[in-house]
Amino acid sequence: MNPVYYLYLSALLFTIGASGVLIRRNAIVLFMCVELMLNACNLAFVTFSRLHGNLDGQVIAFFTMVVAAAEVVVGLAIIVTVFRSRHSASVDDASLMKL
Secondary structure, three states, X not given: OOHHHHHHHHHHHHHHHHHHHHHOOEHHHHHHHHHHHHHHHHHHHHHHHHXXXXXXXXXXXXXXXXXXXXXXHXXXXXXHHHHHHXXXXXXXXXXXXXX
16 A cells, blocks of 8 residues: 555644644544544654655654653643532633632
8 A cells, every 4th residue: 555645644733633633622522532532643753654664654654653742641630620519511611720
């Protein structure tokens, strides 16, 4: 299969994720869209790595997955805290938690 198709798929996934971040107001959907964007970047990294014949892109994709896993843990903890105090997962309500 032509590697250009993987780059098209990566661009499509990134566009879907970016539009979800810009349009949606629910924090859980927002985090899923950010994860979709990170996975699109990982696909592009691995594709370019395969095109150039080295493992640098695959190593970067691995570290991106580690950072994304840590981001999900911290982000979901914040979402649960906001949901318990405000009974809503909207990002508009999160701005009301200022002291």
